[in-house]
Amino acid sequence: MPSDIVLIRPSTTEAADGIEKALSSHLFLIVIGKCQVEYRGRARSKLPGGERVLLVKEDGSILIHRKKDYSPVNWQPPGSLFYSEVHDSLLKIRALRRQPHESLEIEFESVRLVAGLALRDEAEFVLHADEAEMKRAVLLKPALIMEGFSPSESEKPLDSGFIDLYGKDAAERQVVVEFKKDTASKEAVLQLSRYINELRARIPHRTFRGILAAPALRKDANRLLKTFGFEFVRLDPRQCAEIISQAPPSLTLTKYLSQ
Amino acid sequence: MPSDIVLIRPSTTEAADGIEKALSSHLFLIVIGKCQVEYRGRARSKLPGGERVLLVKEDGSILIHRKKDYSPVNWQPPGSLFYSEVHDSLLKIRALRRQPHESLEIEFESVRLVAGLALRDEAEFVLHADEAEMKRAVLLKPALIMEGFSPSESEKPLDSGFIDLYGKDAAERQVVVEFKKDTASKEAVLQLSRYINELRARIPHRTFRGILAAPALRKDANRLLKTFGFEFVRLDPRQCAEIISQAPPSLTLTKYLSQ
DNA sequence: ATATGCATGTCGCAC
DNA sequence: GTGCGACGTGCATAT
Numbered sequence: 001m002p003s004d005i006v007l008i009r010p011s012t013t014e015a016a017d018g019i020e021k022a023l024s025s026h027l028f029l030i031v032i033g034k035c036q037v038e039y040r041g042r043a044r045s046k047l048p049g050g051e052r053v054l055l056v057k058e059d060g061s062i063l064i065h066r067k068k069d070y071s072p073v074n075w076q077p078p079g080s081l082f083y084s085e086v087h088d089s090l091l092k093i094r095a096l097r098r099q100p101h102e103s104l105e106i107e108f109e110s111v112r113l114v115a116g117l118a119l120r121d122e123a124e125f126v127l128h129a130d131e132a133e134m135k136r137a138v139l140l141k142p143a144l145i146m147e148g149f150s151p152s153e154s155e156k157p158l159d160s161g162f163i164d165l166y167g168k169d170a171a172e173r174q175v176v177v178e179f180k181k182d183t184a185s186k187e188a189v190l191q192l193s194r195y196i197n198e199l200r201a202r203i204p205h206r207t208f209r210g211i212l213a214a215p216a217l218r219k220d221a222n223r224l225l226k227t228f229g230f231e232f233v234r235l236d237p238r239q240c241a242e243i244i245s246q247a248p249p250s251l252t253l254t255k256y257l258s259q
Numbered sequence: 260m261p262s263d264i265v266l267i268r269p270s271t272t273e274a275a276d277g278i279e280k281a282l283s284s285h286l287f288l289i290v291i292g293k294c295q296v297e298y299r300g301r302a303r304s305k306l307p308g309g310e311r312v313l314l315v316k317e318d319g320s321i322l323i324h325r326k327k328d329y330s331p332v333n334w335q336p337p338g339s340l341f342y343s344e345v346h347d348s349l350l351k352i353r354a355l356r357r358q359p360h361e362s363l364e365i366e367f368e369s370v371r372l373v374a375g376l377a378l379r380d381e382a383e384f385v386l387h388a389d390e391a392e393m394k395r396a397v398l399l400k401p402a403l404i405m406e407g408f409s410p411s412e413s414e415k416p417l418d419s420g421f422i423d424l425y426g427k428d429a430a431e432r433q434v435v436v437e438f439k440k441d442t443a444s445k446e447a448v449l450q451l452s453r454y455i456n457e458l459r460a461r462i463p464h465r466t467f468r469g470i471l472a473a474p475a476l477r478k479d480a481n482r483l484l485k486t487f488g489f490e491f492v493r494l495d496p497r498q499c500a501e502i503i504s505q506a507p508p509s510l511t512l513t514k515y516l517s518q
Numbered sequence: 519a520t521a522t523g524c525a526t527g528t529c530g531c532a533c
Numbered sequence: 534g535t536g537c538g539a540c541g542t543g544c545a546t547a548t
Contacts, residue, residue, distance in 0.1 A: 004371075006267055006372065008265055028312065028326050030289065030312070032374070032376060032378075034379075036382075039541070041541060042441065042541040043386060043387060043388045043389055043440070043496075043540095043541045044386070044387040044388055044500070044541090045384065045385060045386045045387065045541075046384075046385045047382055047384045047385075048382040048383070049382060050378075050379065050380030050381065050382040051376075051378040051379050051380050052378065052380060053287065053289070053314070053378070055312070055324060057324075057326060057327055057328070058326060058327065059326075059327040059328065061327070061328060061329045063324075063329070065314065065316075065322075066378070066380055067287050067316060067317060067318075067378040067380055068316055068317065068318040068320070068337065069316070069318065069320060069337065069528090069529090070320040070322070070334060070335075070336045070337060070528065070529090071528060071529080071542090073384055074541090075329060075541085076329075076541095077329045077543070077544095078327065078328065078329060099519095100541085102541070112263075112376065113265065113374060113376070115291070115372060115374075117291060117310075117371065117372070119291075119309075119310040119311065119312070119325070119326040120293075120309065120310050121309030121310050121311060121325055121326055122309065123295075123306055123307040123308060123309040124307070125304065125305075125306045125332055126304060126305050126306075127302055127303070127304045127526085128302060128303040128304065129302045129303055129526095130302055130524080130525080130526090131524065131525090132524090155546095155547085157547095160449075161522080161523080162522075162523075162547095181301075181302070181524090181525090181526095182301065182526095185536080185537085186536090186537090187537090190419075190453075194449075218535090218536085219535095220536080237302075241303070298526070300526060301525095301526040302525095302526050303526090304526080328543095329543065329544095330527090330543065330544085333526090334526080335526090336526095336527095336528070336529095358534085359526085361526070386541080388541090389539080389540080389541085390539065390540090391539090414531095414532085416532090420537075420538080421532095421537075421538075440539090440540090440541090441540095441541090444521080444522085445521090445522090446522090446523095450538095477520090477521080478520095479521080
């Protein structure tokens with residue numbers, strides 16, 4: 001790979017040269033060295049000197065990782081603009097972002113490694129079993145909620161939020177379904193109660209059933225659910241995934257509902 | 260640094276050796292190469308072959324970054340356990356986590372770079388102007404909320420959540436303050452209304468004032484605020500930061516309130 | 519562009 | 534450990 005850059009223990013001037021090349025060629029850039037970091041924008045932060053790992057990507061995202069923790073100590077989302085300069089053997093990298101206006105300044109005093117690589121990666125990432133998949137499974141097989149359930153509207157807008165799935169039961173009662181892909185907590189029940197409250201206020205003579213559909217229910221959620229008189233339906237993510245896998249994957253939610 | 264490991268274009272067997280050493284010495288490990296990734300746990304994901312950057316940290320966190328995007332495509336939080344093996348010149352790395360039980364499997368077919376480094380970094384990260392700082396500023400100067408405001412309790416527990424700051428106004432009316440460090444949205448007003456509702460239900464004969472303290476208010480939040488009869492107080496983050504900077508930094512919130 | 523809610527969110531703090 | 538809310542949250546989606 002002729003464009004590859006790997007510099008071991010370069011001077012800051014040599015490092016700056018490699019970094020410039022990597023940035024202008026839109027390579028994946030890694031810089032490891034002793035630096036201090038300052039952020040100004042939505043908040044402000046200061047990180048005094050220490051050895052860290054800097055990642056810069058071609059889409060203008062930048063991450064600074066310390067020796068611990070999952071999350072970067074400082075960062076800038078994609079779309080940032082980079083500037084670098086050497087001054088008194090200090091290597092300074094700035095990442096600027098508009099909207100919101102914020103800046104990240106990294107100052108290296110010594111560099112242990114610079115790597116600039118063109119990553120070849122065209123693969124498609126696939127994630128299963130999120131909230132959207134649960135809803136899709138229910139639309140394919142409404143009996144997952146209850147026998148005779150008939151969905152009519154997805155993401156129905158109310159003042160207090162959006163109903164995940166709206167429909168009727170076999171007795172023509174209105175049904176409000178709230179999905180949670182993980183163990184449902186009190187918050188989910190409160191969300192459901194907000195929707196039902198608003199609906200009951202708007203249409204006083206109808207009966208509304210509140211359904212919380214999730215793989216499990218936390219104890220506090222169960223108590224609150226009974227207080228409000230709502231119902232819990234256990235939905236197994238794996239079962240949902242299986243139902244999805246047997247259906248054509250290209251159908252959108254809107255299409256399901258307008259069938 | 261005798262423990263440093265840098266391998267350029269190693270065979271998978273050589274790479275595995277370096278990776279083993281890095282993992283057992285708890286170094287910061289970087290592996291760049293062509294790999295496929297599979298995750299099973301709270302959800303499931305599959306990423307077919309392509310070149311990526313793998314980071315493994317001494318605290319048991321692991322990140323896989325692609326050439327774009329701020330967030331890692333796959334990861335595991337701190338506390339994961341690592342296993343590696345070579346089989347048919349395929350280098351496999353597994354990261355396991357209990358509670359919740361989830362696993363990440365990375366299979367390298369070729370490696371462009373392995374780096375294992377001990378990062379020296381003892382610096383303390385400081386973040387200014389978050390919600391906690393706003394509260395601290397108000398405790399130092401309660402008039403920021405209103406003339407004669409007297410805070411009495413921080414994070415006061417209710418069934419429906421925790422009140423950011425609780426106190427009295429000059430006329431001995433109860434005051435509930437909700438802080439937002441950014442432009443406040445509808446959610447903030449609904450949160451405030453939950454608290455006030457519960458308080459009014461519990462203590463029917465008292466008057467409660469709901470205050471939303473934030474740098475700005477979104478249009479929908481303003482409407483809802485008027486509906487509920489709550490009040491908005493503009494709090495400038497920079498002003499808060501200034502007030503903080505003039506006070507001894509070591510005082511905790513509890514100390515402020517018990518003074 | 520703004521608004522809204524999800525996320526394998528993560529993280530810290532209180533119980 | 535569980536519960537709960539903040540986060541420089543980031544992110545997709547719908548309007």
